[in-house]
Amino acid sequence: MAVTGTRVPSLPAHPDGRAAEVLASGLLQELSHAFGGPFHFLLPERFDANLAAFRAVLAEAGVAGRVYYAKKANKAAVWVERCAAGGAGVDVSGAGELREALAHGVRGEDIVVTGPAKDTNLLRVAVLQGALIAVDSVEELDHLVALALGPDLALAPGEAARPARVLLRRLPPTQPHSRFGLGNGELAVALRRCAEAGDAVRMEGFSFHLTGYAVQPRADLAGQLVTLCRAARALGLAADRISVGGGFAVDYAAAEDWRGFLAEQRPEHYHAERSFTAADFYPYHSPVAGAGALRAVLAATPAGHAHSLGRLLREAGIALLAEPGRALLDRAGSTVFRVRGVKDRDGYGVLTVDGTSLSLSEQWFNSEYLPDxxxxxxxxxxxxxxxxxxxxxxxxxxxxxxxxxRKVPFPARPAVGDLLVYPNTAGYQMDSNESPFHELPLPPKVVLDHPPPDAATRRPRWRLDRHATAAR
Incomplete structure (x- = not known):
């Protein structure tokens, strides 16, 4: 098969036995018929396994810590329900996400609120529920302190409110143009305000938001936070934890396939000769990924220190918080479209499916979701x-x-009614950009569970996810 004289590059996803079982079961064809449009299927046992892997890394390193699911990565309720059942935390960035986490059984003290410029209602609920609040500016801290000291947070006549639990978000020195975090001068002011607030605020430590997936910059910045915790303790503050946020890559494809794809891909391999560079794409192969990336961060020696980050944390009695999103959703779901039309062009075909690009959200980043x-x-x-x-x-x-x-190399010419199953889309792809444009319904999310051991068939059982918007 040739397109303008060149071979069309392929990028197969890693083999996935569980997903292969689902594809071979015949269930997806029935669900496509039932829903009459695209849908996503979710595999909750994969989330549980990924969460267990992150926790195991902390245990191996002898580091106290907590894993929070970054809810923005996927809106489905099932992930939050798994967090509630397994005692994991949830990272939320707004009132809606906070409400969903609480409604699906997560305790307030197991929630961290990380969004920028939080409004009064969000801060009030977060304090009342005992959530940990990542403060992004001195102004936000002042707002929070005033709220915590105010009379409207009392739980009952004469009963004092909970202290506001606070992390101070550090502006990364290597990313000074980030819109998130406090610089050195702002941190000094914020620490003083926390100390002056007394029992109204419990300053529990520091956090950061770092773009990219590199290991050493995370370890370096975490090492700085350990030093900051020691300085904060000298002011009488608790400062007993740090959050390294997310940024744990997912490994979608084999190294050889990824290198080959990047070496071969050219504009003629795309409809309308759309042009992409390697920098436009997510790194679909990562040699250090998921829980392994956390292990590497803990094993790295931060700049300016003599020992590994894990040892620094143990010796200082500091817990490490991590907020993975995509990494907890690795291989935990896929997206299914039905082919509605096939049009042959000069050297390639144009398929039309029963949904839109808004349900595969990499387009939001002017990029392309590449796994075949x-x-x-x-x-x-x-x-x-x-x-x-x-x-x-x-x-x-x-x-x-x-x-x-991209002109995808298929084993056969697709026919109307065939399905296209995009693998491993649970992390950020399913709903970051969804819209009922053209009055098309939002694709439902279907949770697939293993059948009971005594079932007559090994076919997966399915149920609709219980997210509040599922029935709209």
Missing amino acids: PVLLTPAGPAAGPAAYAACVGGASCLEGDMVTW
Whole structure:
């Protein structure tokens, strides 16, 4: 198969036995028929396994700590329910996410609120529920202190409110143009305000928001936070924990496939000769990923220190908080579209599916979700050598509504009614950009559970996710 004289590059996702079982079960075809549009399926046992892996890393390192699920990565209720059942925390950035976490069983003290410029209502509920609040500016801290000292937080006549639990967010010195965090002068002011607030505020430590996935910069900044905790303790503050946030990469594809794709891909491999560079893409292969990335951060020696971050934390009696989102959702779900039309062009095809690019949110970043979709026919997943290259367009009337600009090498020419299953989309892809544009319904999320041991069939059982918007 050739396109303008060149081979179309492929990027297969890592083999996934559980997903393969789902694709072979026949269930997805029935769900597509039932919903009449695209949908996402979720695998909660994968979330549990990823969470356990992060916790195991902390235990191996002998470091006290806590894992918080970054809720923004996926709105489904099932992830929060798994956190509640397993005693994990949840990272929220607004009142809606806080409300959802509480409604699905997460205790207030197991929630960290990290969004910027938090309004009064959000801060009030966070304090009343005992949530940990990452403060992003001196103004926000002043607002919080005034609220904590005010009379409207009393739980009952004569009963004092809980202290406001606070982390001070550090502006990364290596990313001085970040809009998140406090610089050196602001931190000094904030520490003084926390000390002056007395029992109204419990200053528990520091946090940061660092762009990228590199290990050493995280370890370096975490080492700085350990030093800051020691300085804060000298002021009489608790300062017994630090948060390194998220930024734990997911490894979607094999190293050889990723290198080959980047070396081969050119504008002629995309519809309308759309041009991308390697810098435009998520790093779909990462040799250090998920819980392994946390292990590497703890093993690294921060700049200016003589020992590993893990040892620094143990010796200082400081707990480490982590807020992974995508990494907890690795292989925990996929997205399914039905083919509505197939149009042959000069050297490639143009598929139209029954949804839009708004349900595969990498387009939000002017990028492309690259792992190859699986062609699922009535007979099962298509297999074999590449036989037909096609891009994938959405059902809207917009020229730019492309689910996949890339000309994907399929084993066969897709037919109307076939399904395209995009693998491993639970992390950020499913709902970051969703919209009922063209009056199209939002794709439902379907939770797939293993059948009971005594079931007559090994086919997965399914249920709709209980997120508040699922039935709209």
